[in-house]
Amino acid sequence: MTLEILGISVLWTFLFGYILIGAIDFGAGFFNAYSTLTGRQHILTNIIQRYLSPVWEVTNVFLVFFFVGIIGFFPKTAFYYGTTLLIPVSIGIILLAIRGSYYAFETYGARGHKGYSFMYGLAGILIPASLSIVLTISEGGFIDLVNGNPVLDYWKLFTSPLTWAIVVLSIAATLYISAVFLTWYANKARDTEATNMIRKYALIWALPTIITAGGIIVELRNHNPEHYSNIQNFWPMFLISFLMFIGTLWLIWKRRNYGLAFLLLVGQFAFAFFGYGASHYPYLLYPYLTIYDSFTNPAMAISLIVVFIMGLGLLIPSLYLLMRLFLFDKDYVRGKGDYHA
Amino acid sequence: MGNEEAVFFSRVLTETTLSFHIIYATIGVGVPLMIMIAQWVGIKKNDDHYILLARRWARGFIITVAVGVVTGTAIGLQLSLLWPNFMELAGNVIALPLFMETFAFFFEAIFLGIYLYTWDRFENQKKHFLLLIPVAIGASFSAVFITIVNAFMNAPRGFDIVNGEFVNVNPLLAMFNPAMPTKVAHVVATSYMTAAFVLAAIAAFRLLKGSNHEYHKKALYLTMKVGLVFAIASAIIGDFSGKYLAEYQPEKLAAAEWHLETSENAPLIMYGVLKDGEVKYAIKIPYALSFLAHGSFTQEVAGLDQFPEDEVPPLYIHYLFDIMVSIGIWMTLLSGVFWLGVQRGWKMVSTKWFRWLIVLGGPLSIVAIEAGWWLAEVGRQPWILRGIMRTQDAATTSGHVDSMLILFCLLYLVLGVGSVVVLRRMFRNNPVEREIEDRDTEKGGDVL
Numbered sequence: 001m002t003l004e005i006l007g008i009s010v011l012w013t014f015l016f017g018y019i020l021i022g023a024i025d026f027g028a029g030f031f032n033a034y035s036t037l038t039g040r041q042h043i044l045t046n047i048i049q050r051y052l053s054p055v056w057e058v059t060n061v062f063l064v065f066f067f068v069g070i071i072g073f074f075p076k077t078a079f080y081y082g083t084t085l086l087i088p089v090s091i092g093i094i095l096l097a098i099r100g101s102y103y104a105f106e107t108y109g110a111r112g113h114k115g116y117s118f119m120y121g122l123a124g125i126l127i128p129a130s131l132s133i134v135l136t137i138s139e140g141g142f143i144d145l146v147n148g149n150p151v152l153d154y155w156k157l158f159t160s161p162l163t164w165a166i167v168v169l170s171i172a173a174t175l176y177i178s179a180v181f182l183t184w185y186a187n188k189a190r191d192t193e194a195t196n197m198i199r200k201y202a203l204i205w206a207l208p209t210i211i212t213a214g215g216i217i218v219e220l221r222n223h224n225p226e227h228y229s230n231i232q233n234f235w236p237m238f239l240i241s242f243l244m245f246i247g248t249l250w251l252i253w254k255r256r257n258y259g260l261a262f263l264l265l266v267g268q269f270a271f272a273f274f275g276y277g278a279s280h281y282p283y284l285l286y287p288y289l290t291i292y293d294s295f296t297n298p299a300m301a302i303s304l305i306v307v308f309i310m311g312l313g314l315l316i317p318s319l320y321l322l323m324r325l326f327l328f329d330k331d332y333v334r335g336k337g338d339y340h341a
Numbered sequence: 342m343g344n345e346e347a348v349f350f351s352r353v354l355t356e357t358t359l360s361f362h363i364i365y366a367t368i369g370v371g372v373p374l375m376i377m378i379a380q381w382v383g384i385k386k387n388d389d390h391y392i393l394l395a396r397r398w399a400r401g402f403i404i405t406v407a408v409g410v411v412t413g414t415a416i417g418l419q420l421s422l423l424w425p426n427f428m429e430l431a432g433n434v435i436a437l438p439l440f441m442e443t444f445a446f447f448f449e450a451i452f453l454g455i456y457l458y459t460w461d462r463f464e465n466q467k468k469h470f471l472l473l474i475p476v477a478i479g480a481s482f483s484a485v486f487i488t489i490v491n492a493f494m495n496a497p498r499g500f501d502i503v504n505g506e507f508v509n510v511n512p513l514l515a516m517f518n519p520a521m522p523t524k525v526a527h528v529v530a531t532s533y534m535t536a537a538f539v540l541a542a543i544a545a546f547r548l549l550k551g552s553n554h555e556y557h558k559k560a561l562y563l564t565m566k567v568g569l570v571f572a573i574a575s576a577i578i579g580d581f582s583g584k585y586l587a588e589y590q591p592e593k594l595a596a597a598e599w600h601l602e603t604s605e606n607a608p609l610i611m612y613g614v615l616k617d618g619e620v621k622y623a624i625k626i627p628y629a630l631s632f633l634a635h636g637s638f639t640q641e642v643a644g645l646d647q648f649p650e651d652e653v654p655p656l657y658i659h660y661l662f663d664i665m666v667s668i669g670i671w672m673t674l675l676s677g678v679f680w681l682g683v684q685r686g687w688k689m690v691s692t693k694w695f696r697w698l699i700v701l702g703g704p705l706s707i708v709a710i711e712a713g714w715w716l717a718e719v720g721r722q723p724w725i726l727r728g729i730m731r732t733q734d735a736a737t738t739s740g741h742v743d744s745m746l747i748l749f750c751l752l753y754l755v756l757g758v759g760s761v762v763v764l765r766r767m768f769r770n771n772p773v774e775r776e777i778e779d780r781d782t783e784k785g786g787d788v789l
Contacts, residue, residue, distance in 0.1 A: 057410055057450035064414055065443045071421060072440050075432030082425030086739040093418055094752050097411035101756050104407030108400065109763030149738040296433055303437050303512045311444035318451045318475070325455060332458075 003301045004291045007073035008284075010308060011066055012277045016270065018062035019128075020177065025059045026124035027178020028052055029103065031201065033121020036114055040197070047186045047194045049107065050335055055322065056103055060096070072304050076294035080285055084143055084152040085134060092130040099123040128170035136163045139224045140286025150288070162219045165212055172208035173269075179205055180248060180265045184258035189333045195258075202252050210245055213272065224286060230279035237275035244268035348733045350742035351423040354749060358416045359718070360711055361753045365409035365760075367710050370484045370529065371536020372402045373477040378567060379560075380470050389780065390556045391563075396460060397773065398540065401764055403457065408760050410450075415749070423742065427725050427735035430507070434500050435493045437512040442486035449479025481529055488528045491717070492520035496589050497726050519589050523582040524717075530574045531713065535706040537568035538672060542703025545696040547773075556773055562683055565699070569676035575669060580633060587634035590727065591643040593720040596654045597662040598630055599623075603644040607631045612663055615656060654722045661716040668709035672702055 028048045035044045071078050099120045106116035137143065142157045143150045157163055179202035186194040217238075220228040231238070244264045251261035282290040295301070326332055376395045383391030421428045452475040463469050499515030500507040541564035547557045586594035594600070599610045599620050607630035613623025628638035635642070645653060675698060682690030689695055725732040 055454055057406070057454060058447070060410055060414060061443065061447045061450050064417060064446060067418060067421070068436075068439050068443050071428055071432045072436030075429050075436070078421045078428035078432055079425045082421035082423075082428060083737050083739055086422050086737060086745060087741055089418055089422055090745045090748065093415045094748060096414060097752055097756060100411040100414075101407045101759065104403055105759055105763045108403045109767045151738075296436065297507065297510045299510045300433060300436060300512050304440055307437060307441055307444070311441075311447075314444060315447055315451075318448060322451050322455055326458065 003298065003305070004282075004295050006305065007069075007295070007301060008277075008281075008291050010305075011069045011073065012274070014062055014069065015066045016273050018059070018066060019273070020266065020269065021055070021059050021062065023128065023174040023177040024181045025052060025056065025178075026099070026127055027174045027176075028182060029099065029121045029124040030175065031121075031178065031182070031198070033118045035197075036117050036121075041117075043193050043197055045112075046335060047182065047189055047191055047198075050189070050333065051182070051185055051326075052103070052107075055326070056100070058319075058322070060100060063096075069304075073296055073301065074284060074289075074291065074294040075296050076289060077284060080143070080150050080289055081134070081137075084137065084150050087152075087154075088130055088133040092127060095123045095127045095130060099127060125171060125174065128174045129167045132166050132170035133157070133163070136160075136166045138280070138283070138285050139220070139227060140283075140288075141223060143285070143288070145288075160223070162216065162223050165216045165219050169209065169212035169216060172205055172212055176202065176205035176209045177265060177269070180252065180258075180262050183252065184262045185333070187258050188330075189335065199252060199255070203249075206245075206249050206252075210242075227279060227283075227286070230281075231275070234275045234279050237271045237278075241268045241271035241275065244271065344736070344738060345733075347738060347740065347742050348736040350746050351736040352732065354742060354746045355416075355419060355423055356715075356718070357746070357750060357753065358412065358419055359714065361757065362409070362412040362416050363710060363714055364707055365405050365412060366484070367532045367535050367707070368402075368405045368539065369409040370480050370532035371534070372398060372405070372540070373473065373480045374533055375536055375540055375564065375567065376402065377470075377473050377477050379563065380473065382563065384466055384470060388559075390559050390777075392466075393773065393776065393780070394556070394560050394563075397768070397776075399457060400767065403453075404760050404764050404767070406453065408756050412753075412756070413446075423737050424725065424735045425737055427730060430730060431490075431493070431726060433507045434497070434510055434512065434515045435490050438486040438489040438493075438516050442483050445479045445482040445486060447479075449476050449483065452476045452479065481532075484529055484532060485525050488525045489516050489518075489521055492524040493518050494725065495524070495717075495721055495727055496520035497729055502729070520585060523578060523585045526578045527575065527582055527713075530571050530578055531710060534568055534571035534575055534672070535710055537564045537571060538676075538706040539703040540564045541568055541676075542700045545699035549693065549696050549700065552772075552774065554774055554777075556777065561699070565676045565679045568672065569680055572669065572673040572676060576673060579666070579669070583633035584636060587642065590721075592645070592648045592653050593658075594634060595643060595645045595648070596656055597658050597716060597720060598633075599656065599659045600630060600642055600644045602646050603641060605631070605641045606639050607634070607642040609633060610659075611666075612660075615659075651723065654720045658716050658720045661712045661719070664712040665709050665716060668705050668712075672706060672709075675699065675702055 028051065031044055032041065032048045035041045102116045102120040102123070106113050106120065110116060136157070137152070139162065142153050142160075144153060145151075179198050182198045183195055183202050186198055217228070217231060220231065244267045248261045248264040248268065251257050251264070282292060284291055284294060296304075376398045379391045379398065380395035383389065383393075383395060452472055456469070456472045456476055459469055459472060461469075493515055496518045497515070498518050499511040499513070501509045541561055544557045544560035544564060547554075548561065583594065586597075599613070599615065600607060601618065601620070606628055608625040608627045609629030610620055611624040611626065613620050615621075630642055631640050632638050634640070679690050679695070679699070681687070721727060723731050723733070725735045
């Protein structure tokens with residue numbers, strides 16, 4: 001394995017981590033806001049707050065890790081993506097800022113404040129949409145070089161069906177992932193009413209997720225034939241992903257083993273995400289940037305990897321402690337005892 | 342939009358983001374240490390007031406941390422969005438501490454989550470206290486790593502340039518650059534100092550507004566004492582910073598001190614105005630600049646006449662220096678007098694006007710932090726990477742920076758107002774006197 005592949009694999013894994021826990025987080029915020037709006041927050045709020053509260057800041061770090069890491073390993077991305085992404089990423093930052101701070105304001109400062117809940121719920125669901133634009137742009141065709149400087153063609157971007165398919169997928173998948181996780185979590189908390197409600201959301205959002213995911217692959221055939229034909233080479237991964245999707249859906253439908261359902265969901269997205277990533281190889285940005293011509297110098301690469309391994313040594317035990325105390329601690333999940341500062 | 346405009350707006354946007362972020366970042370670095378000290382004193386003295394102090398500070402801290410985190414994410418991304426050429430170049434050499442910072446941040450975030458949700462969960466309070474240590478370490482090390490990147494921008498090394506490309510890169514050498522020791526120490530010490538004085542201001546304010554509770558007096562004494570220690574530390578480190586500048590960035594020192602002509606026995610100029618190339622109405626402290634620069638009262642200090650005009654930072658940074666240093670000295674004196682006064686039983690330190698001075702010290706410390714960072718950043722101009730890349734060559738070529746500037750200004754307004762409103766509401770709805778009563782009844786209930 002070359003350093004380039006090692007670097008991108010680490011980053012891609014962390015991006016996957018962000019997408020997964022970010023989706024749970026953003027979806028939960030949205031469901032919370034939605035139930036507030038429909039006057040049913042008494043059913044959901046407890047469950048959602050109990051899960052989100054201790055972990056919200058950790059979610060954000062996964063994103064920071066990804067973008068700092070990609071500049072570290074592939075500094076040329078700063079030039080191409082930095083120049084072109086000013087507007088979409090700025091909007092993403094603003095949404096992230098509203099979401100993160102107003103979540104804290106509501107949770108710690110003004111519990112139950114409807115305006116705040118609504119604000120962070122709405123901001124949260126738009127984050128995946130705004131950040132997913134980066135994936136769309138990476139497919140190529142939206143950036144032209146003018147006098148050696150990359151320029152984003154907004155008209156082309158916003159009239160492309162690919163863009164909108166990815167936007168819809170990001171929102172649907174966020175709600176779907178979140179709903180499946182919360183079904184399991186609510187069930188673990190023995191909260192039947194909440195479980196039933198969220199289970200329904202999971203079933204509702206399953207279909208749009210799989211339809212848009214399939215649609216994107218079809219859309220790529222027109223947009224980026226090279227990538228499309230690469231995807232064909234990885235068909236077993238996408239097949240496994242699809243089978244896992246069916247598995248999750250079946251378990252949820254039959255109200256059985258929600259834990260396994262969630263694991264299958266993680267598997268479904270992992271296979272699809274890594275299949276997509278592998279077929280994107282070696283391009284970071286079609287057709288300008290590959291992982292090879294944008295890679296940093298070997299000295300930096302090796303030091304980053306060393307730091308990464310040392311960092312994991314710190315991180316894994318800490319994450320384990322966090323999960324043990326809050327995710328797998330029955331008393332905490334069931335809301336016995338309030339230990340908040 | 343021409344490139345000049347893009348450069349201008351990129352600078353304004355970066356300045357705005359940093360100026361806003363640094364308030365929350367400074368509090369975020371300093372307050373965990375203060376919580377730690379209070380909780381430790383509480384456990385040692387078995388004094389519930391200190392424990393409650395730690396707990397209430399922790400509650401307020403979450404709000405500031407949230408804004409600190411999201412604005413930190415903003416500046417992290419803006420570095421690439423607004424200065425893509427710089428990040429492309431610098432990423433090759435100085436990505437390591439940035440990467441390390443994400444781990445420090447991770448570490449802090451995880452343990453902060455745990456710490457906040459495990460009050461009274463453990464029988465042994467020391468266990469809960471232990472969870473705070475990684476939070477404080479993570480917070481301080483975030484500052485250390487980020488400041489290392491900033492130090493590198495001032496004194497880049499750890500590479501050779503061949504045909505415009507960086508070769509022979511040594512990431513560790515780049516991290517441990519000459520600017521790093523003084524800069525890191527100064528940032529960390531002043532963060533502790535500022536956090537202490539901000540918390541002291543709150544305690545003094547409560548005492549002024551009619552509550553004479555023992556709790557606030559303990560808080561005030563503790564914070565002023567810690568503030569004094571770090572104010573003295575900051576002054577000593579400041580002296581070393583002067584010596585660093587004299588050796589590695591003499592033009593920055595000369596501009597900040599309005600040292601126009603190279604001379605021996607150089608005096609330190611405070612305040613004043615610059616008219617037709619002459620300093621007027623200034624206070625001159627004889628020999629002080631020579632001492633600041635070289636540790637000897639007579640040695641020669643390079644003046645602005647030594648440097649090409651297009652490599653000298655704007656001269657208004659002199660005032661930033663004045664503001665920073667004056668506030669630093671003032672706060673050292675104020676906290677020193679307060680500490681002595683409490684020791685000796687002087688009536689003066691518990692008078693109204695003295696407490697108002699302490700209240701004023703909170704915002705003043707923040708002003709000093711702002712002035713210090715402006716001095717550091719504007720003082721490096723025209724360079725973004727001193728001697729290697731000019732700021733004007735680093736900026737984005739995108740034409741939409743001005744509209745983004747407006748959006749971000751609105752965002753910071755919303756966040757700033759929001760955080761103040763929430764913090765006020767939080768502590769107003771749950772005053773400490775009531776909380777102490779509640780806790781006492783709870784304990785009484787246990788006994789019965």
